[in-house]
Amino acid sequence: MTTTAVLGGGISGLSAGYYLLRRFGKPLTIYEASPRVGGWIRTEWHKERGFIFETGPRTIRPKGVAGANTLELVEQLKLPVKPIRSSHVAARNRMLYAKGQVCMLPNSPKGLIATVPPFTKPLYRALLHDLTTGGTVAKNEDESIYSFAERRFGKEIADYAISPMICGICAGDAREISVRFLMDSLFEKEQKYGGVIKGVLYSRLNKNEDKDKDVDRPIDEPSNLYKQAVQEKWAMYSLTDGLEQLPRALRKYLGEHDVNVQLSSRCNNLSFSSDGARLGLRNAELPVSHVVSSLPAYQLAPLVRQQHPSLCAQLLEIPYVDVVVVNLQYNSDQLLKQNGFGLLVPPVENLPVLGVIFDSCCFDMAGNTILTVMMGGKWFEQWFGHQPSQKELRDTAQQHVRKILNIKEEPTFSRVHLLHKCIPQYTVGHKRRVQQIRDYIRNYKLPLSLCGAAYDGVGINDVILSARRQVELLPMPQTH
Numbered sequence: 001m002t003t004t005a006v007l008g009g010g011i012s013g014l015s016a017g018y019y020l021l022r023r024f025g026k027p028l029t030i031y032e033a034s035p036r037v038g039g040w041i042r043t044e045w046h047k048e049r050g051f052i053f054e055t056g057p058r059t060i061r062p063k064g065v066a067g068a069n070t071l072e073l074v075e076q077l078k079l080p081v082k083p084i085r086s087s088h089v090a091a092r093n094r095m096l097y098a099k100g101q102v103c104m105l106p107n108s109p110k111g112l113i114a115t116v117p118p119f120t121k122p123l124y125r126a127l128l129h130d131l132t133t134g135g136t137v138a139k140n141e142d143e144s145i146y147s148f149a150e151r152r153f154g155k156e157i158a159d160y161a162i163s164p165m166i167c168g169i170c171a172g173d174a175r176e177i178s179v180r181f182l183m184d185s186l187f188e189k190e191q192k193y194g195g196v197i198k199g200v201l202y203s204r205l206n207k208n209e210d211k212d213k214d215v216d217r218p219i220d221e222p223s224n225l226y227k228q229a230v231q232e233k234w235a236m237y238s239l240t241d242g243l244e245q246l247p248r249a250l251r252k253y254l255g256e257h258d259v260n261v262q263l264s265s266r267c268n269n270l271s272f273s274s275d276g277a278r279l280g281l282r283n284a285e286l287p288v289s290h291v292v293s294s295l296p297a298y299q300l301a302p303l304v305r306q307q308h309p310s311l312c313a314q315l316l317e318i319p320y321v322d323v324v325v326v327n328l329q330y331n332s333d334q335l336l337k338q339n340g341f342g343l344l345v346p347p348v349e350n351l352p353v354l355g356v357i358f359d360s361c362c363f364d365m366a367g368n369t370i371l372t373v374m375m376g377g378k379w380f381e382q383w384f385g386h387q388p389s390q391k392e393l394r395d396t397a398q399q400h401v402r403k404i405l406n407i408k409e410e411p412t413f414s415r416v417h418l419l420h421k422c423i424p425q426y427t428v429g430h431k432r433r434v435q436q437i438r439d440y441i442r443n444y445k446l447p448l449s450l451c452g453a454a455y456d457g458v459g460i461n462d463v464i465l466s467a468r469r470q471v472e473l474l475p476m477p478q479t480h
């Protein structure tokens with residue numbers, strides 16, 4: 001009998017389980033080290049007071065192939081969604097805290113010609129810069145997203161648009177993160193046509209150009225929920241009882257279809273032979289035919305160290321950062337001067353805060369103001385050292401909320417979470433690194449597939465799609 005094991009019960013491992021079940025049926029087991037499923041997706045319910053705290057992700061984007069794929073899953077699991085439409089204040093208003101003030105980012109074409117703080121020039125000047133600057137002479141394989149933005153659009157855009165965006169997405173330093181992480185296609189166009197705008201215009205004229213790209217290929221007939229999201233112009237969405245409903249519903253679905261989800265089951269070793277793999281679990285060795293690992297790369301690395309030290313070393317080259325998440329609840333809903341999704345703090349401001357999310361502007365929180373302060377990331381150690389106390393972290397968050405948002409009230413309720421090594425960093429060379437890791441696995445014919453946030457994108461949509469694509473690459477068993 002052929003058996004498949006999935007390592008990790010976060011959203012990618014559960015999704016891998018779902019797609020494996022759909023493609024091959026049983027037998028299949030998911031091994032999760034902790035006593036719960038969901039990994040970084042975690043919702044704290046305060047139903048009696050009408051609000052929730054999300055300690056990890058809080059919204060999902062419906063756009064693109066990956067967005068459509070998640071909506072298909074959400075529809076199949078019959079989960080109730082809370083959409084935010086593009087006309088909603090949380091979709092329109094995004095802010096920066098820069099140069100001592102909260103600045104609203106331009107959200108209409110008018111913003112291109114006006115000078116909007118913190119920028120000192122109208123944004124069309126950045127576009128002119130790109131049009132009048134030649135392309136790089138030597139073809140680059142990769143560079144940092146900061147250096148790309150600075151070359152094409154100038155230093156102000158790199159400092160006040162790109163760097164805070166990178167903080168918001170992966171808590172990282174734009175000077176280290178690969179341009180291919182978010183701007184792969186713009187970078188390719190610049191390399192090919194000598195400019196971003198030129199490249200975009202040429203490829204619009206030559207519509208077939210992107211046709212063959214795997215990432216743009218629709219997976220299925222769009223689900224009804226995806227059609228609804230397009231028709232109603234959703235900018236993002238969550239689930240009625242918070243995002244943790246998604247891993248919980250997946251676990252329930254898998255359980256109902258006889259997939260075994262074993263909690264408190266840490267895999268501590270992984271070895272391979274010509275007829276399969278062996279998982280080390282507590283004191284036992286379990287033979288399986290194939291392993292799908294959804295573990296963070298640094299957690300998978302020690303499992304393969306003994307038999308494949310070079311694979312272990314390559315996995316360890318993917319760095320991770322620590323993020324502090326502080327959830328705050330205030331009894332009044334009249335505290336924010338400006339409504340919106342929240343604000344980001346550009347790293348040039350040199351503050352421990354990466355950003356503040358205005359949760360109660362996004363979703364109804366029954367008359368409470370709910371804020372989430374994100375801190376640390378790439379700069380965690382610089383600000384907090386090795387073992388900061390909960391009090392120190394809470395005080396730092398509150399002090400910055402007071403200063404930035406001018407909120408004098410004390411929160412009624414708060415929670416501090418230190419998320420250790422929670423977000424992988426796609427630093428310059430990441431794409432090549434992942435290719436080498438997958439080449440190694442292919443060359444040694446290891447019965448191992450890799451999915452999860454370490455490889456093909458760090459958002460929820462990315463990791464669900466990554467799980468699906470890895471499962472779809474597996475050969476169908478031979479029937480005799």
Ligand SMILES: Cc1cc2nc3c(=O)[nH]c(=O)nc-3n(C[C@H](O)[C@H](O)[C@H](O)COP(=O)(O)OP(=O)(O)OC[C@H]3O[C@@H](n4cnc5c(N)ncnc54)[C@H](O)[C@@H]3O)c2cc1C
Pocket residue numbers: 007008009010011012013031032033034037038039040041055056057058059060061265266267268294295296299323325419422423451452453454458459460461463
């Ligand atoms: C603070 C924060 C905010 C975010 N905000 C958003 C957002 O708003 N929108 C969005 O789309 N994305 C967001 N993300 C990203 C999103 O949360 C992640 O992409 C996603 O949760 C990663 O899921 P995963 O299953 O790949 O990894 P994980 O959640 O890390 O799951 C891995 C699982 O493997 C288990 N495990 C580890 N070692 C072993 C072992 N040896 N044996 C067995 N099991 C093991 C772990 O316990 C864990 O449950 C955010 C992330 C963070 C940290």
